[in-house]
Amino acid sequence: MAALIQVKNLVKHYGDFVAVDGVDFDIAEGECFGVLGPNGAGKTTVIKMLTATSPISSGILTVAGMHVGENPRGVKGMLGVVPQDDNLDPDLPVRKNLEVYARYHNIDPEIANSRISEALELFQLTDRAESDVDDLSGGMKRRLTIARALVNDPKVLILDEPTTGLDPQARHLVWQQLRLLKNRGVTMLLTTHYMEEATHLCDRIVIMHRGKILTEGRPYDLIATHAGEYVLELRLPADERDRLLSEFDSGSDPDLAIERVEDITYVFGGTFANQLAERVNDPRRANLRLGNMEDVFLRLTGRGLLD
Amino acid sequence: MIANIIPDVSIGALRVWQRHRDVFLRHWRTELLGFMIEPFIVIVALGLLLGRFVELDNDQTYVQFLAPGLLALFPMFAAVFECAWGSYVRLEMQGTYEAIIATPVSVDDAITGEILWGTTRAFINATYILLVALVLHPALEMLQSPWVLLVIPFSIIPGLLFSCISIAFASIARAMSQFSYFFNLIINPMFWFAGAFFPFEELPRWMQVVGFFIPLKHVVDVYRGLVSGEFGWSMLISLIWLCAITLAAYVLAIRLMRRRLIQ
Numbered sequence: 324m325a326a327l328i329q330v331k332n333l334v335k336h337y338g339d340f341v342a343v344d345g346v347d348f349d350i351a352e353g354e355c356f357g358v359l360g361p362n363g364a365g366k367t368t369v370i371k372m373l374t375a376t377s378p379i380s381s382g383i384l385t386v387a388g389m390h391v392g393e394n395p396r397g398v399k400g401m402l403g404v405v406p407q408d409d410n411l412d413p414d415l416p417v418r419k420n421l422e423v424y425a426r427y428h429n430i431d432p433e434i435a436n437s438r439i440s441e442a443l444e445l446f447q448l449t450d451r452a453e454s455d456v457d458d459l460s461g462g463m464k465r466r467l468t469i470a471r472a473l474v475n476d477p478k479v480l481i482l483d484e485p486t487t488g489l490d491p492q493a494r495h496l497v498w499q500q501l502r503l504l505k506n507r508g509v510t511m512l513l514t515t516h517y518m519e520e521a522t523h524l525c526d527r528i529v530i531m532h533r534g535k536i537l538t539e540g541r542p543y544d545l546i547a548t549h550a551g552e553y554v555l556e557l558r559l560p561a562d563e564r565d566r567l568l569s570e571f572d573s574g575s576d577p578d579l580a581i582e583r584v585e586d587i588t589y590v591f592g593g594t595f596a597n598q599l600a601e602r603v604n605d606p607r608r609a610n611l612r613l614g615n616m617e618d619v620f621l622r623l624t625g626r627g628l629l630d
Numbered sequence: 631m632i633a634n635i636i637p638d639v640s641i642g643a644l645r646v647w648q649r650h651r652d653v654f655l656r657h658w659r660t661e662l663l664g665f666m667i668e669p670f671i672v673i674v675a676l677g678l679l680l681g682r683f684v685e686l687d688n689d690q691t692y693v694q695f696l697a698p699g700l701l702a703l704f705p706m707f708a709a710v711f712e713c714a715w716g717s718y719v720r721l722e723m724q725g726t727y728e729a730i731i732a733t734p735v736s737v738d739d740a741i742t743g744e745i746l747w748g749t750t751r752a753f754i755n756a757t758y759i760l761l762v763a764l765v766l767h768p769a770l771e772m773l774q775s776p777w778v779l780l781v782i783p784f785s786i787i788p789g790l791l792f793s794c795i796s797i798a799f800a801s802i803a804r805a806m807s808q809f810s811y812f813f814n815l816i817i818n819p820m821f822w823f824a825g826a827f828f829p830f831e832e833l834p835r836w837m838q839v840v841g842f843f844i845p846l847k848h849v850v851d852v853y854r855g856l857v858s859g860e861f862g863w864s865m866l867i868s869l870i871w872l873c874a875i876t877l878a879a880y881v882l883a884i885r886l887m888r889r890r891l892i893q
Contacts (some may be wrong), residue, residue: 337893362675374732374892376731376732376892377726377892377893378892395736396640396734396736397734399732399733399734400733400734402732404732406725406728406729406732408725409725410724410725410726410728410729411729412649412726413655413724413731414653414656414724414726415649415652415653415656419652422730423645423648423649424733425650426645426649427645427646427730427734428649428733429641429645429734432640475733480711579688625817
């Protein structure tokens with residue numbers, strides 16, 4: 324089956340600065356696809372090109388076979404966009420926000436009305452329908468922004484850091500609702516720098532750094548490949564740590580990697596990490612835990628690699 | 631190249647206009663009083679009180695002289711407030727445009743809708759002031775000719791023009807404080823020197839030459855003709871000049887706003 328979104332060798336430069344440097348990926352229908360990366364990795368630039376608000380420098384970008392550059396209105400009509408910063412219309416109340424948005428999409432008012440009621444219901448905003456947008460909490464605004472992105476029944480929902488700035492309760496509620504949408508078969512493209520978010524929601528992930536894709540795969544495959552099953556976090560003074568590391572023979576484990584990030588030393592590689600943890604025998608100073616997406620991220624984008 | 635200059639306008643412009651209309655219909659009551667009182671203050675303060683000390687060559691009372699100016703000035707302000715401050719707030723602080731252009735509405739649609747709304751505000755304002763002048767006519771005789779009714783359709787042209795100029799400035803402004811430049815260097819001189827408060831011919835020769843390029847001067851001239859019923863060829867020249875500069879300002883506004891929003 325042809326991919327719903329196709330991105331081939333996508334490049335974006337602003338003058339001499341290359342924001343996106345040859346990116347390739349496909350998103351299949353019904354898939355939740357995650358783009359991870361630190362700030363400035365180029366995630367938002369990819370989204371801007373996809374939503375036709377930033378011209379492509381070179382490469383190919385299609386949605387349902389339609390080229391963004393050739394038919395921006397057609398492509399934008401198929402997308403539901405949830406931007407990084409809420410840009411709800413503060414001059415209009417909650418329900419009117421969605422009505423005006425449906426009108427931008429030229430949706431028949433009757434169809435729009437039933438969709439709006441449904442979206443407000445789904446995002447638990449029905450009783451706030453006449454409220455001022457400014458009176459909503461951060462979490463409610465986010466939910467309303469997602470509800471707004473659904474009024475045109477989009478082929479793809481684009482979420483740019485959907486939970487950034489939310490408190491944990493609000494974040495979990497948003498995740499729950501995104502999972503619900505996913506189960507209904509809504510295709511999603513999600514950017515985030517919360518690893519947990521990506522692991523929870525995404526079928527497939529790419530990690531971007533400095534405009535390039537470093538790796539691509541299913542979350543648990545990436546963890547297995549780049550972090551391993553166990554990771555040890557060492558919080559020891561430098562001299563004590565070096566003494567400890569020199570006591571063990573690390574030559575035998577091919578997956579072993581040791582990485583220093585500020586005052587914490589991460590040890591990747593099962594056997595060695597286990598040995599160290601047993602030796603220190605203090606979980607506050609040597610914490611052995613399961614590998615996670617954050618480890619993958621740090622290993623691929625971090626610095627200070629020892630070998 | 632040519633395709634780039636021609637604005638990419640669709641029904642989306644109407645959608646944006648409808649958005650502004652809906653916001654207006656939600657808030658108009660709070661604006662109403664100030665809006666209604668404005669022309670009365672000027673008619674009383676300048677027209678009647680200051681006017682007592684003014685003697686004109688052509689037997690007009692000062693308030694009669696002032697009538698075309700009032701019809702030109704307040705609609706200009708209506709368009710300027712909507713498309714300079716208003717547009718800047720929507721552009722920079724509320725992210726309204728960002729949200730709009732993520733839909734099938736193009737940047738050109740959004741700007742065109744904005745300009746059409748500024749024009750609508752100017753139109754409403756001109757109509758209201760004409761109404762005030764008509765109501766006061768038995769006492770003040772501000773209007774001397776039925777041709778003055780043409781002010782209503784004509785007000786669309788300056789409405790478009792001042793909306794375009796304002797939004798062009800909003801698209802290059804980097805901070806709210808920069809609007810004081812716009813106001814003090816462009817709008818304010820236009821306000822005082824366009825011949826609304828004194829006969830333009832009284833200005834020194836060189837100022838008249840410079841003044842010819844002030845758009846508001848031509849609006850006042852045309853209105854003076856319509857209010858008095860005395861037509862001249864210069865009105866046609868003013869009309870053509872206004873249409874030309876409106877078109878240029880529109881193309882400029884679109885280009886500048888594209889540059890601001892599409893990067």
